[in-house]
Amino acid sequence: xxxxxxxxxxxxxxxxxxxxxxxxxxxxxxxxxxxxxxxxxxxxxxxxxxxxxxxxxxxxxxxxxxxxxxxxxxxxxxxxxxxxxxxxxxxxxxxxxxxxxxxxxxxxxxxxxxxxxxxxxxxxxxxxxxxxxxxxxxxxxxxxxxxxxxxxxxxxxxxxxxxxxxxxxxxxxxxxxxxxxxxxxxxxxxxxxxxxxxxxxxxxxxxxxxxxxxxxxxxxxxxxxxxxxxxxxxxxxxxxxxxxxxxxxxxxxxxxxxxxxxxxxxxxxxxxxxxxxxxxxxxxxxxxxxxxxxxxxxxxxxxxxxxxxxxxxxxxxxxxxxxxxxxxxxxxxxxxxxxxxxxxxxxxx
Amino acid sequence: xxxxxxxxxxxxxxxxxxxxxxxxxxxxxxxxxxxxxxxxxxxxxxxxxxxxxxxxxxxxxxxxxxxxxxxxxxxxxxxxxxxxxxxxxxxxxxxxxxxxxxxxxxxxxxxxxxxxxxxxxxxxxxxxxxxxxxxxxxxxxxxxxxxxxxxxxxxxxxxxxxxxxxxxxxxxxxxxxxxxxxxxxxxxxxxxxxxxxxxxxxxxxxxxxxxxxxxxxxxxxxxxxxxxxxxxxxxxxxxxxxxxxxxxxxxxxxxxxxxxxxxxxxxxxxxxxxxxxxxx
Numbered sequence: 001x002x003x004x005x006x007x008x009x010x011x012x013x014x015x016x017x018x019x020x021x022x023x024x025x026x027x028x029x030x031x032x033x034x035x036x037x038x039x040x041x042x043x044x045x046x047x048x049x050x051x052x053x054x055x056x057x058x059x060x061x062x063x064x065x066x067x068x069x070x071x072x073x074x075x076x077x078x079x080x081x082x083x084x085x086x087x088x089x090x091x092x093x094x095x096x097x098x099x100x101x102x103x104x105x106x107x108x109x110x111x112x113x114x115x116x117x118x119x120x121x122x123x124x125x126x127x128x129x130x131x132x133x134x135x136x137x138x139x140x141x142x143x144x145x146x147x148x149x150x151x152x153x154x155x156x157x158x159x160x161x162x163x164x165x166x167x168x169x170x171x172x173x174x175x176x177x178x179x180x181x182x183x184x185x186x187x188x189x190x191x192x193x194x195x196x197x198x199x200x201x202x203x204x205x206x207x208x209x210x211x212x213x214x215x216x217x218x219x220x221x222x223x224x225x226x227x228x229x230x231x232x233x234x235x236x237x238x239x240x241x242x243x244x245x246x247x248x249x250x251x252x253x254x255x256x257x258x259x260x261x262x263x264x265x266x267x268x269x270x271x272x273x274x275x276x277x278x279x280x281x282x283x284x285x286x287x288x289x290x291x292x293x294x295x296x297x298x299x300x301x302x303x304x305x306x307x308x309x310x311x312x313x314x315x316x317x318x319x320x321x322x323x324x325x326x327x328x329x330x331x332x333x334x335x336x337x338x339x340x341x342x343x344x345x346x347x348x349x
Numbered sequence: 350x351x352x353x354x355x356x357x358x359x360x361x362x363x364x365x366x367x368x369x370x371x372x373x374x375x376x377x378x379x380x381x382x383x384x385x386x387x388x389x390x391x392x393x394x395x396x397x398x399x400x401x402x403x404x405x406x407x408x409x410x411x412x413x414x415x416x417x418x419x420x421x422x423x424x425x426x427x428x429x430x431x432x433x434x435x436x437x438x439x440x441x442x443x444x445x446x447x448x449x450x451x452x453x454x455x456x457x458x459x460x461x462x463x464x465x466x467x468x469x470x471x472x473x474x475x476x477x478x479x480x481x482x483x484x485x486x487x488x489x490x491x492x493x494x495x496x497x498x499x500x501x502x503x504x505x506x507x508x509x510x511x512x513x514x515x516x517x518x519x520x521x522x523x524x525x526x527x528x529x530x531x532x533x534x535x536x537x538x539x540x541x542x543x544x545x546x547x548x549x550x551x552x553x554x555x556x557x558x559x560x561x562x563x564x565x566x567x568x569x570x571x572x573x574x575x576x577x578x579x580x581x582x583x584x585x586x587x588x589x590x591x592x593x594x595x596x597x598x599x600x601x602x603x604x605x606x607x608x609x610x611x612x613x614x615x616x617x618x619x620x621x622x623x624x625x626x627x628x629x
Contacts, residue, residue, distance in 0.1 A: 232461060233456045233458065233461040233462035234461065234462050234463055234464040236422055236454075236456075236462075237454070237456065237462050237522075237525075238475060238479075239422060239449065240420055240421075240422065240449050240450075240452075240453060240454055240526075241449070241450060241475060241476035241479045241480075241529060242446040242447065242449055242450045242476075242479055242480070243446075243479050244446070247479070252464060255466055
């Protein structure tokens with residue numbers, strides 16, 4: 001019962017986080033590719049409640065930032081004019097969930113622009129880019145994990161059910177795949193493709209590649225489950241009732257793999273998000289100006305950015321709750337799975 | 350087919366006749382010669398319809414391997430198994446499936462022989478659904494009939510097997526096997542995981558079913574007392590061979606083999622002070 005409650009808590013946490021990213025258009029104040037060339041590397045603005053004269057405002061406000069005289073990246077607050085934050089205001093057009101045309105944003109300013117996480121070199125809003133970038137990165141993680149698990153399930157099931165030379169061949173292949181240095185293989189694959197690819201093609205390319213790479217571990221786990229499930233008494237009993245191999249696999253063996261697959265999914269998704277970030281960071285992922293978490297961080301490759309603009313690191317910090325959520329989910333799924341005897345044996349591997 | 354005289358003295362065709370059954374397991378290791386384990390060493394016996402043969406032996410004597418071979422779940426290395434006059438050893442998969450329905454195996458641990466993810470109802474109807482002969486109404490009728498027959502109330506069908514007691518689970522497993530109306534029921538230590546009173550209840554249930562349905566049992570156990578209570582004939586196994594075979598009286602009063610004496614000595618006795626029985 002307790003395990004179940006913990007599991008629900010992690011699921012709700014992740015649901016909320018993904019919801020925010022999924023409805024990025026609403027939570028982000030601006031379009032992620034919209035540039036504001038007058039304010040590059042603008043630091044995050046702060047909410048205020050008390051103005052320069054010591055008056056209290058019930059509605060939080062910010063001060064607009066303007067460039068300091070004789071500087072190109074130092075800003076000062078214009079404390080004469082408090083800019084009250086407006087909620088549910090109309091702004092840039094976007095498509096909610098990719099198809100619903102919409103103009104409402106959670107918050108915004110009337111006269112000037114609000115940058116809660118600062119801006120990048122082109123004056124693009126970091127918060128908007130973080131939220132929209134999350135859509136790309138998380139989708140890559142989810143789809144990549146989906147591909148990996150499907151391949152892993154098929155291969156593991158074949159190896160476990162048939163045994164013999166097929167099993168040996170597939171398992172040696174799995175060992176080979178686990179031994180390859182994947183980052184460099186990805187470079188090699190990228191080298192075969194044209195220099196400029198459209199964002200959509202680049203996205204699907206990344207998903208396919210990182211999805212295909214990781215099948216070995218889930219395949220080995222599924223094989224283990226299938227092997228031990230085949231010998232369980234209720235499977236043997238069903239064979240005794242005249243069940244065919246197809247029936248046994250579908251009704252008895254496949255459901256046994258579900259908890260291993262779920263746990264693997266919770267482990268793989270953050271791994272693949274990180275893989276997408278690594279590739280994009282190195283410029284092999286989704287091309288600019290499309291935001292992704294790796295793209296956001298890629299300007300950190302310049303030393304001047306690394307030491308001068310601390311808010312460029314914030315996207316990396318924002319990923320922590322996601323990864324924490326998935327790890328918590330994985331461990332509580334594992335705990336639940338251990339309740340069944342055979343899975344606990346698998347985890348002993 | 351040859352007509353054989355069995356221990357019960359009736360001249361009938363045996364339901365099951367096993368001849369020189371051998372099962373050998375080979376364990377391959379990376380280095381060295383493969384290790385061989387002889388689980389069954391030319392085992393032969395017959396069972397007449399409507400009777401009970403008990404196979405007793407210590408653990409590791411090959412009883413469960415025998416049960417698996419007879420239930421068509423493992424193929425023996427050599428030897429023949431004649432079931433109703435047909436040799437079932439060399440059957441191909443499709444024909445094997447037909448035979449498996451006639452010979453049902455009840456496992457030692459009912460907790461593992463019932464899928465914990467399913468409800469008792471799903472567990473119970475599985476064999477009927479696999480037969481594809483019955484519609485929903487008939488399935489329901491049969492399920493209710495067999496539930497009543499093994500003494501389970503109908504409101505347990507919605508529960509998971511994990512929520513049932515050990516005795517209820519084993520009754521459920523027996524009811525499930527009986528829905529196929531098998532000719533031979535193999536009970537592989539089917540009672541040893543249960544406590545004494547439940548053991549007695551289920552033993553009585555099985556005897557009652559034998560009386561009314563003419564069931565044939567192969568009763569595998571390490572418990573000689575239970576075997577004597579139950580069986581028309583007892584076969585004693587040791588290291589893959591049948592070392593002694595005969596009616597319970599003979600086995601109890603004049604055991605010929607050391608193994609039998611050891612098993613007899615292990616039978617607990619209540620209210621007798623003398624140790625002579627054990628030292629015999």
